[in-house]
Amino acid sequence: MHTRERHVWFAALFFGLAALLPAQQVAIADYLAGVGYPNQIAVGQDGALWYTSPQDNQIARMTPAGTSYTVFALPNAGSDPVGIVAGPDSALWFTEPPGNRIGRITTDGAITEYAVPTANSSPTGITRAADGTMWFTENAAHKIGRITAVGAITEFPVDSAGGPNEITVGPDNALWFTESGVNNIGQLTTEGRFTEYPVPYEGSSSMGGITTGPDGALWFTEYWQGVIGRITTAGVVTEYTIQTYAPEPTWITTGPDGALWFTEYYGNAIGRITTAGAFGTYYVPATYPPPDQGPAPTGIVSGPDGSLWFTENFGGRIGQVVFETAGLSIGSAQGVFEEQITFTGSGFAPNETVKTYTSGIGSPPLVTAAADSSGAFTVSAPVPQSIFGPRQFLAVGETSKLIGAASFNVNPRLILNPQSGSPGSSVEVQGFGFYAYWGVNIDWNRSTALGTADTNGIGTFDGGAAFTFTVPAGTQPGVYQIEASWSGVLAATASFTVN
Numbered sequence: 097m098h099t100r101e102r103h104v105w106f107a108a109l110f111f112g113l114a115a116l117l118p119a120q121q122v123a124i125a126d127y128l129a130g131v132g133y134p135n136q137i138a139v140g141q142d143g144a145l146w147y148t149s150p151q152d153n154q155i156a157r158m159t160p161a162g163t164s165y166t167v168f169a170l171p172n173a174g175s176d177p178v179g180i181v182a183g184p185d186s187a188l189w190f191t192e193p194p195g196n197r198i199g200r201i202t203t204d205g206a207i208t209e210y211a212v213p214t215a216n217s218s219p220t221g222i223t224r225a226a227d228g229t230m231w232f233t234e235n236a237a238h239k240i241g242r243i244t245a246v247g248a249i250t251e252f253p254v255d256s257a258g259g260p261n262e263i264t265v266g267p268d269n270a271l272w273f274t275e276s277g278v279n280n281i282g283q284l285t286t287e288g289r290f291t292e293y294p295v296p297y298e299g300s301s302s303m304g305g306i307t308t309g310p311d312g313a314l315w316f317t318e319y320w321q322g323v324i325g326r327i328t329t330a331g332v333v334t335e336y337t338i339q340t341y342a343p344e345p346t347w348i349t350t351g352p353d354g355a356l357w358f359t360e361y362y363g364n365a366i367g368r369i370t371t372a373g374a375f376g377t378y379y380v381p382a383t384y385p386p387p388d389q390g391p392a393p394t395g396i397v398s399g400p401d402g403s404l405w406f407t408e409n410f411g412g413r414i415g416q417v418v419f420e421t422a423g424l425s426i427g428s429a430q431g432v433f434e435e436q437i438t439f440t441g442s443g444f445a446p447n448e449t450v451k452t453y454t455s456g457i458g459s460p461p462l463v464t465a466a467a468d469s470s471g472a473f474t475v476s477a478p479v480p481q482s483i484f485g486p487r488q489f490l491a492v493g494e495t496s497k498l499i500g501a502a503s504f505n506v507n508p509r510l511i512l513n514p515q516s517g518s519p520g521s522s523v524e525v526q527g528f529g530f531y532a533y534w535g536v537n538i539d540w541n542r543s544t545a546l547g548t549a550d551t552n553g554i555g556t557f558d559g560g561a562a563f564t565f566t567v568p569a570g571t572q573p574g575v576y577q578i579e580a581s582w583s584g585v586l587a588a589t590a591s592f593t594v595n
Contacts, residue, residue: 123501124366124380125488126391126408126415127162127456128532128553134407134414136347136395138180138188142203143400145414146188147407150176155190155201158414160401162456168205175199175209179221179262184228185245191219191232198222198232198243210247214239221262221273225286231271233260240271240284252288256280262305262347267312268329274303274316281306281316281327293331297321305347305358305396311371315356317345324348324358324369336373340365347395352402353419359406364390366406366417380408380415381486383532391415401457412532416456422471424452424491424500432509433528434478439463439489444471445496452491454480457499467493482506483532483555484587506555508588510580516593519571523592526558527551527580534582538563541576549580567594 131149134156140146145158153175158165170177175195183189183200190199196217197209212219217237224230232241234251240260242250254260258275260282266272271284279295281303295303297318306316309326316325318335322343326334338345343363351357351368358367360377368376380391391408393415399405404417423442431437444450444467451461452475463477484506491500508529517523530536530551538546549563557563571594580588 121420122378123418123420123488123503124378124415125418125456125490126383126411126413127158128165129156129158129407129412129414130165130167131156132412133409134412135409136178136180137397137405137407137414138182139397139400140182140188140203141186145399145405146180147395147414148177148180148190150178155180155188159458160399160456161458162414162416163459166205168201168207170199171207172209179232181222181224181230183224183230183245189222189230191222193218193220193235198230198249208247210243210249212241213249214251223263223265223271225265226269231263233263233273235259235261235276240273252284254282254284254290256282256292261303264306264308264314266314266329267308272306272314274306276302281314293327293333295325295333295335297323297335304345307348307350307356309356309371310350310354315348317348317358319344319346324356336369336375338367339375340377343367349396349398349404351404352398357396357404357417359393359396361392361394364392366393366396366404378417383411383413383483383485418488418490418499418501420499420501422491422493422498422500424489424502426489426502426504430505430507431479432507433481436476436478437504438474438476439465439491439502441465441467441473441491441500442471443500444473444493444498446471448496449494450491451494452477452489457490457492462489479506481528481554481556484508484529508580510578510588510590512578512590512592515591516595517567518595519567519569521567523565523567525549525563525565525578527563527588528556528558530555530587531582536587537581538565539579539581540568542579544568
C-alpha cells in the first residue's frame, strides 16, 4: 500500500452524519486489535474474528464482544501474512507473499506452513472452494494455486500480463480474480481453463477485492479509479463510480442486508452499494491524534453476529458496522470517566430487559434496564474507561435482539490521590480517556515538567501504571494545577492544594 497525507478532520467532521440510504441506519464501533496494522479479516469456525498484520508478522484473533484478543507470531521472520480464509478443518489458512508460503493456524495457535513450488511467486489472495480446497493467487508468478487440507499444492498458469491479486469462488464454481497491472478480471475453472475479461474503465490497473454478490454476479473494487465493478459469469461488466472524495475502494463483501459493502482506504469510510447501484457512505472516526494517518479501513467480512467487521490498517483497531433496529440516545454528547450519563431507549419489545454494554455486544453490561409497555426505558450509568474521542454504546433487547446505538465523545480526566498535601509529599496521578498507547506530559502549574505517563490500549494510566510525583519543595500554600497535555495541547487538569 502507498502512503498519502490523510485528512483526519474529514472523518471526524462526518462522524454521525453518514450518507444513509433510506431505511438503512448503521453505527460504527471499533475495538483494539492487539496488532499495529491489521490487514485482511475472516470469520473462523470458532465464531471469532481472525486477521493478519503483515508489518507485525502476526495473526490475531478477537471475540465479537471486542473485549479480548490473542496474537500469534509467525515462526519465520518476514512472512508478512496478508490474505486469510476459514478452512474446512476448523483452521484458518493464510498467504505469506514475501515468505512464498501458505500458512495454516489452528484455533489454539498451532502454525504449519507449506512452501509454494514456484519461487518468489508472492501468494496474495486466498479463498475456499465448495470441495474444501483453498485456492490462492500468485501475483508475481502469474499463476493460481490450489492447496488441499493436507498441504498438497497444484499450480495453474494464467496467460496474462497482469498479476492475479484477490480471488473468490463464483456462482459457477469457477475461480474469479482481480488482476493488477492490467484492466482485466480473470476466471479459472477447477480444471484449469483460463478466461480473461477486460474492464471498460481505462486505467483500472489496480483492482482489489472481489466477491460473489447476492445477484449471482461478481463484484469487485477498482482501487485507483474509485469505482465498484460488477461482472456476470458471461463476462458482462457494469461499473459504478463512487461519489465521495478519493475513496480508494479496497475489499468488498456481501452484507447480511443483501447489499455489497466495501472499505474506502483513503476515504476512511465504509461504503455500501445495492445491486441496483445505489451508494451509501459511513465514515470511520479517527481514534488517535493528528497528524497521524486516518483509520484506512482495509479488509471487510460479514460476521456471525449479523454485523460487518473490518480492519483499520493504520488504526490498530477492528471496526464493526452495526445495523440499528431500535433507538438509543444519551442525554450528554460528551463526558469523562465515571461521570453519570443517561440512556434513553425506544422501539424495543414491551417489558423486555435491555442491556447496554461496556464494549461490544456480549462484553460485560454497563447497565441493565427494563423496557416499559411501549418498549422504552431511561437509565443512568457511569462512563466506563474508553479512549479519547468518539465511541458507540450498544444496547440489545434480551428477548427481541433489537439493537440500539448511541454516539458519545470521551474526554480526558485526571484523578489525584491525595488531592492535598505539603511540599515534599507524594501524589499519585491517574489518567482516563486519553489516546491509546500515548505519552502524556504531566506538568506542575504550567511551570514545571514532572514527566510523562504512558497510556494503555484504552487510553488509561492507573494502578501500577499510575504516574507519581513529589510536590516541589518550597511551594507556598495555595491551589495549583496538575496538567496533562500531548503535542503541546492541554488535555486535562486537576487541582492540588498545598497546605
